[in-house]
Amino acid sequence: MDQIQKIVASFVKDRLKGVSIDSVTVEPDVDNDGDRVLKITVVYDIGKGSTLDSNKLVGMVRHLKPQLLGEHGGDFPLFRFLSKTDAAKLKNEAA
Amino acid sequence: MKPLDLISSARLLINSDKGKPSQVNLRRSLSSAYYAMFHCLARTSADLLVGGPSAEKSKHAWQQVYRAVEHSATKNACKDKIIRDFPKPIEDFANTFVTMQTKRHSADYDPFFTLVKSEVLHDIDTIESAIKYSRARQLKISALFVHLYYLKKEARRAVAGAFGLCGGWLAGWLYACRQASVQIFYIIYKFPFASCQLVAPINAGIHPS
Numbered sequence: 001m002d003q004i005q006k007i008v009a010s011f012v013k014d015r016l017k018g019v020s021i022d023s024v025t026v027e028p029d030v031d032n033d034g035d036r037v038l039k040i041t042v043v044y045d046i047g048k049g050s051t052l053d054s055n056k057l058v059g060m061v062r063h064l065k066p067q068l069l070g071e072h073g074g075d076f077p078l079f080r081f082l083s084k085t086d087a088a089k090l091k092n093e094a095a
Numbered sequence: 096m097k098p099l100d101l102i103s104s105a106r107l108l109i110n111s112d113k114g115k116p117s118q119v120n121l122r123r124s125l126s127s128a129y130y131a132m133f134h135c136l137a138r139t140s141a142d143l144l145v146g147g148p149s150a151e152k153s154k155h156a157w158q159q160v161y162r163a164v165e166h167s168a169t170k171n172a173c174k175d176k177i178i179r180d181f182p183k184p185i186e187d188f189a190n191t192f193v194t195m196q197t198k199r200h201s202a203d204y205d206p207f208f209t210l211v212k213s214e215v216l217h218d219i220d221t222i223e224s225a226i227k228y229s230r231a232r233q234l235k236i237s238a239l240f241v242h243l244y245y246l247k248k249e250a251r252r253a254v255a256g257a258f259g260l261c262g263g264w265l266a267g268w269l270y271a272c273r274q275a276s277v278q279i280f281y282i283i284y285k286f287p288f289a290s291c292q293l294v295a296p297i298n299a300g301i302h303p304s
Contacts, residue, residue, distance in 0.1 A: 031197045031200070032197065032200045032201070032204075033167065033170070035174075037197065051213075051216060051217065051220065052217055054217065054220035054221050054223065054224040055224055057217060057220070057221045057224075058187045058191060058221050058224045058225050058228070059183065059187050061187075061190035061191075061193075061194065062183065062186050062187055062190055076174065076193060076194075078194055078197060078198075079194065080214055081213070081214060081217045082211055082213055082214050083211075083213035085213075086211035086212060086213045086214065087211075089211060090209060090211055093209060094209070
């Protein structure tokens with residue numbers, strides 16, 4: 001799992017060059033149909049009101065899939081992109 | 096109802112509360128955005144197979160095909176490995192569809208699922224991009240793929256009924272293609288005319304990456 005974590009983190013930072021990435025977490029899970037997924041949560045830190053480039057986001061899964069290896073090679077990457085402020089709120093609500 | 100109207104609705108919902116949007120508005124916003132993709136696919140599929148809703152003769156068939164698109168079956172089609180052989184906008188549309196259907200399911204049915212504004216905003220933007228980049232004829236091939244494998248029997252019958260012999264041939268062809276596994280799609284995609292139609296917009300720089 002550590003290897004996948006490194007691959008995904010490196011991939012996200014490379015694809016979103018110029019964006020300050022606060023953290024990338026990867027968690028294996030199953031979706032509502034029982035299919036295996038990799039839940040990838042990307043927390044970024046950019047100015048208030050700014051957003052990530054959707055033209056880059058739309059191709060993320062296509063570019064990542066070939067890089068996923070081993071037992072998680074067939075897992076579907078499920079991305080969540082959260083601003084640092086929102087991620088902190090989410091953490092506080094969960095606590 | 097136009098698919099992009101649902102995107103507008105999703106944006107209205109997320110901006111309807113001052114400051115922090117309520118969880119219910121975030122959930123409904125995400126769900127509306129997913130349905131923009133779903134209706135985009137349904138509309139394109141019906142247009143492709145029946146030829147548009149304007150002709151009175153084919154209205155019933157168009158409606159049947161439109162309503163035959165199923166969530167789970169479409170998701171499975173979008174996850175099929177063959178999608179990788181289609182143009183990038185179609186593959187991106189398919190991947191976004193899978194992602195958003197999974198999120199929509201959580202938003203609609205999971206009481207512990209919590210959303211935040213920045214995430215939903217990105218999801219809406221991504222869906223809008225996926226729809227816009229794949230709206231040309233490329234998506235029609237994707238729709239054909241979905242229908243060949245997963246169209247309900249009733250819809251195939253409706254198509255057959257609307258077009259008589261021609262429809263019967265089409266229904267038979269659909270069935271034959273379904274039985275013939277994925278090979279037929281390689282033929283369609285590799286066919287010179289189709290390839291020109293598919294690749295040209297990408298080479299022209301319509302798709303960003």
